[in-house]
Amino acid sequence: MTEPEFWQVVEEACQYTGNIPFQHTDLKASHLIDTLSNFNKEDIIDFERILQIKVIEARQHYNVSALYEIIDGPGISDDCYLYFLYALIAQGQKIVDTALYHPDTLAPVLEPTSDIDAECFMYIADEAFEKRFGTSAPEEEYPRNQVEDMELPVSSKRIGQQWEYDDLPVRFPTLWQKFKRD
Numbered sequence: 001m002t003e004p005e006f007w008q009v010v011e012e013a014c015q016y017t018g019n020i021p022f023q024h025t026d027l028k029a030s031h032l033i034d035t036l037s038n039f040n041k042e043d044i045i046d047f048e049r050i051l052q053i054k055v056i057e058a059r060q061h062y063n064v065s066a067l068y069e070i071i072d073g074p075g076i077s078d079d080c081y082l083y084f085l086y087a088l089i090a091q092g093q094k095i096v097d098t099a100l101y102h103p104d105t106l107a108p109v110l111e112p113t114s115d116i117d118a119e120c121f122m123y124i125a126d127e128a129f130e131k132r133f134g135t136s137a138p139e140e141e142y143p144r145n146q147v148e149d150m151e152l153p154v155s156s157k158r159i160g161q162q163w164e165y166d167d168l169p170v171r172f173p174t175l176w177q178k179f180k181r182d
Helices: 002-015 024-037 043-061 061-071 078-089 092-102 105-110 121-133 145-147 165-173 173-179
Strands: none
Touching: 002 024, 002 092, 024 043, 024 121, 043 078, 043 092, 043 121, 061 078, 061 092, 061 105, 061 165, 061 173, 078 092, 078 121, 078 145, 078 165, 092 105, 105 121, 105 165, 121 145, 165 173
């Protein structure tokens, strides 16, 4: 599976759930599990590898952490932030790119009730693997375990402009106003 193929199956899941950003994350995950369970082992592992790279890349952008900070309030919890990153990727490439470079323009598609927790995306590849190959496979063959053993080609350098919490109303006024973090 290539990166364009990765985004294609994510986009298909978005279309399946009505293309409503930050909604129906569980349905997207179920659709992806069903779709991926028709792929071969290498493609399922590649999906997991690309997903992990996308999570790491999003985590490196200051804009993404600022977006999350505005939505969820001050103080970023590691687990909640990770689930948010999965939720972000679940929206497809266009939303991810917007979050990376123009997060303030996401205000119209975000609501306080938005589904910004996609912990279920952490297990998509493993569940698709089980659905395709059964549960008798050795633990080390599961996609998450396979990818954990890989050296992923990402930099540890943060991207974008560092921020302080007090800077956020000026840098992202539309989001700040919508979530009223005063």
